[in-house]
Amino acid sequence: MQAKAVILRELARPAPYAESKPLSVEDVTLLPPAPTDLVVKVIGGGLCHSDLSIINGSRGTPLPMALGHEGAGEVVEVGSAIMDIKVGDPLVFQFSVSCGRCRNCQSGRPQICEEAPKARAKGELISGGSRIRGDGGEVIRHHAGLSCFSNYVVVNRGSVVKIDDSISMDDAAIFGCAVMTGVGAMLNTANIRPGQSVAVFGLGGVGLCGLLGARAAGAGTIIACDVDDRKLAKAKGMGATHTFNAADPELKTKVMDLTGGGVDVAVELAGVVKAMEAAYSVAVRGGRVVTAGLPPTGAKFAFEQGDLVSNEKSILGSYMGSCVPVRDIPRFLAMYRAGALPVDGLIDRKIGYDEINEGFDRLASGDALRQILVPHG
Structure with a gap:
């Protein structure tokens, strides 16, 4: 499947990013999903300081990498082993997948799964390997198992939380991180x-x-x-x-x-x-x-x-946030709908791919709190 992704190929290019352009929007190929994977159409991806800390070199990462770890989308293909999600379901991404088997997962602390950091450090999915390829079959790394600044992504089932459709998917994006x-x-x-x-x-x-x-x-x-x-x-x-x-x-x-x-x-x-x-x-x-x-x-x-x-x-x-995502994302969404968490007030603007570098300039300078990349315009 063909897709577009925001790719980082070099750390710590100088600001302003509107001039140095550390991020490029590239055509990529997505490999077919493994049995425990999903293909998701990304509706919105939030620009976060955790992304910025990778771009500016504060935190190292394997390159090249397709960025984006906060977002929401809609299922377009379901792996053969997944029975609880169907095409068309709305989802929020969560950036710390869990294996369900290690001692932390079994003790109710999936956010600090012992297996997830191993895949994350290699820029891979927890189901093994990368699903993103550049020109000539170049391996592109996943960011936090997500890479949701892309217009379509392949992610593991454990990296998403199914939600209802009562909230704008652009706004839902920030529930997975911020x-x-x-x-x-x-x-x-x-x-x-x-x-x-x-x-x-x-x-x-x-x-x-x-x-x-x-x-x-x-x-x-x-x-x-x-x-x-x-x-x-x-x-x-x-x-x-x-x-x-x-x-x-x-x-x-x-x-x-x-x-x-x-x-x-x-x-x-x-x-x-x-x-x-x-x-x-x-x-x-x-x-x-x-x-x-x-x-x-x-x-x-x-x-x-x-x-x-x-x-x-x-x-x-x-x-x-010491969260159990499948418990807490729906809980926080319910609080939002009830008016107890008016987090939509944090979203300054929605941007397209043409503003991705400038968007991180605004984030770094404090001119924006949360911007949402809308990959499909």
Whole structure:
């Protein structure tokens, strides 16, 4: 099957990307699906900072790679071993496929499947190999088993969640990454209780989803922190009770004074070590610090061990919002329909292939929170 894909062939080309053009839109061939695979027509793909961290070289990856890990689409072909999905079904992609057999999957934590990283590191599907070929049979790697900036993709059954058709598929795209990661970090990992105080560090798409998740959980004081005043204004309009510029040298003092000693939960969603340090510093004695941000490879966060012990703080990593996708994506969609998660307010614009490089310039500069690539125009 012929398709179009957004291909990255070289890491860390200089910005602006509108000039250096690290991403090319290429004609590719999709190999037939394996028995446990699906062919999906992609309706929308979200531009995310995780994509940007690959483009700018912060996180390494095998190349050439067809990018895109957040999106939604419609089934056009079903592998012979799949019985619970049919042609025409709407789907949301999820970027951490699970094997269903390893100890983490069996203990109810499929988001940290032990087998999935092995396929991901090679740019392959968990069912084995790549299904994307370039000119002359060149092997093109899959991004997170998805590559959903393509107009059609072959994915493993475990990489999708079937949904109903009551939501625009363009809007549904962000539920597979931004919503799962941000909302899940608040509801699943942090386990916020009504009335608790929360500080959110980093107000990109994931961070603002986290803010909405804190609000939906019934948090009392919701403090939003970022270095970009435009994002602080956005957060205020989405339910933050207080906003502080993260570059303010008095930030810790102001948060401590406001909350009477610190927040119950401090959540880092920027993928920046300084943001993690700030989050740790404002957690109350006995408080929880949660991080779902992915910094550049090799970045390290340090803390005083005595402080951790004597103040009985907890530091929790949150991958994919500690979500079970087949449980949480429908749950978050139901909250969206009920008005509890107005995440469509994060989508700045919808773009075509001709804007893909410029789109990442806008994301990097903070001029956009979430843009949706619409492969079929």
